[in-house]
Amino acid sequence: MKLSFPTILVALLFAFTALMLNVTPQQAEAEYADVVLNEYSEDAGMRPVVFPHWFHRIRFRCKVCHGDLGFQFKAGGNDINMVKIIDGQYCGACHDGDIAWSIENCELCHSGMPNTPTQVHHSTVSQLAGKLRDAAEAADKETEE
Amino acid sequence: MISLRARAIASIGLLAAVLAVFVHTAVAQDNPNAFNRLMKPPSERNSPPESDGIHDPTADGTLMLQPPQESFAGLPKSRSGNYVNWSKAVENGLVTPRSDIHNPDALPIVLDLNIVREVKGSMPDVVYPHKQHTQWLDCSNCHPAIFIPMKGANQISMASILMGEKCGVCHGKVAFPVSECRRCHSKPKPVDQP
Numbered sequence: 001m002k003l004s005f006p007t008i009l010v011a012l013l014f015a016f017t018a019l020m021l022n023v024t025p026q027q028a029e030a031e032y033a034d035v036v037l038n039e040y041s042e043d044a045g046m047r048p049v050v051f052p053h054w055f056h057r058i059r060f061r062c063k064v065c066h067g068d069l070g071f072q073f074k075a076g077g078n079d080i081n082m083v084k085i086i087d088g089q090y091c092g093a094c095h096d097g098d099i100a101w102s103i104e105n106c107e108l109c110h111s112g113m114p115n116t117p118t119q120v121h122h123s124t125v126s127q128l129a130g131k132l133r134d135a136a137e138a139a140d141k142e143t144e145e
Numbered sequence: 146m147i148s149l150r151a152r153a154i155a156s157i158g159l160l161a162a163v164l165a166v167f168v169h170t171a172v173a174q175d176n177p178n179a180f181n182r183l184m185k186p187p188s189e190r191n192s193p194p195e196s197d198g199i200h201d202p203t204a205d206g207t208l209m210l211q212p213p214q215e216s217f218a219g220l221p222k223s224r225s226g227n228y229v230n231w232s233k234a235v236e237n238g239l240v241t242p243r244s245d246i247h248n249p250d251a252l253p254i255v256l257d258l259n260i261v262r263e264v265k266g267s268m269p270d271v272v273y274p275h276k277q278h279t280q281w282l283d284c285s286n287c288h289p290a291i292f293i294p295m296k297g298a299n300q301i302s303m304a305s306i307l308m309g310e311k312c313g314v315c316h317g318k319v320a321f322p323v324s325e326c327r328r329c330h331s332k333p334k335p336v337d338q339p
Binding site for chain 2: 053064
């Protein structure tokens with residue numbers, strides 16, 4: 001077989017396509033308790049915020065944020081905006097350029113996948129709600145048929 | 146001139162090998178009778194931000210964030226959640242989270258008081274340790290909004306926990322989930338009298 005340029009090109013294209021098909025990301029494998037916050041972000045043209053609980057609990061006990069700083073135990077249950085943050089409330093209590101990097105590092109927090117709703121990842125409640133929703137949809141389908 | 150042709154053959158051979166590996170993986174994933182079909186394989190745990198599905202891999206910030214595996218390498222393992230036993234990590238001093246934003250030396254106010262809750266059915270009774278909880282939390286985080294601070298005053302069921310109430314405010318969201326039955330149901334029932 002003669003290895004002409006087009007043969008090699010086709011082989012390369014084929015291999016590349018196969019690679020892309022296999023490498024595309026699958027389902028969300030976010031860390032347990034990662035919180036996505038998207039109450040205001042995307043409406044304001046920014047990516048949603050991802051808050052990693054694991055990173056913060058290594059540095060602070062729960063009570064620091066969920067007591068001293070007044071964070072409610074509920075994703076989306078705290079009315080947080082950038083004005084409050086620059087005034088030192090909520091995230092701004094630490095993200096001040098002293099304890100932690102300050103607010104000009106927009107993308108370090110606003111790094112979420114677009115169209116991701118506010119949620120706690122891998123929470124038992126959301127898993128159960130997902131199952132109930134799937135079951136309800138399946139039942140609806142059955143009644144239609 | 147050997148080099149050009151040899152190189153071409155070699156690269157096509159390499160591509161074919163890579164292709165074969167990927168096709169094989171794809172087929173293995175599609176096997177309808179594969180073991181642990183619904184379980185997440187250990188290789189997919191603690192993904193780095195750029196491939197965890199909730200961070201945008203095209204955001205510059207995503208690539209600057211710490212991959213969890215790097216952080217968890219030296220911490221005690223568990224079977225669920227972050228696959229880290231956080232209580233043990235704090236107890237053994239492997240992590241030293243602050244109790245006060247500004248003062249790294251402030252110590253938590255720890256209360257060493259166990260509450261035994263007798264449960265219906267065959268499960269072992271629950272021992273609630275204030276100690277491990279006050280390592281992380283203030284009294285006011287739970288009392289009185291979530292739990293009335295009086296023995297016998299709180300109705301708790303697994304159903305309410307699963308729906309995110311009572312213990313479920315944290316357990317199943319950020320603290321270990323209910324699949325770790327025996328970490329709470331840890332006191333065997335007294336043996337029945339003959």
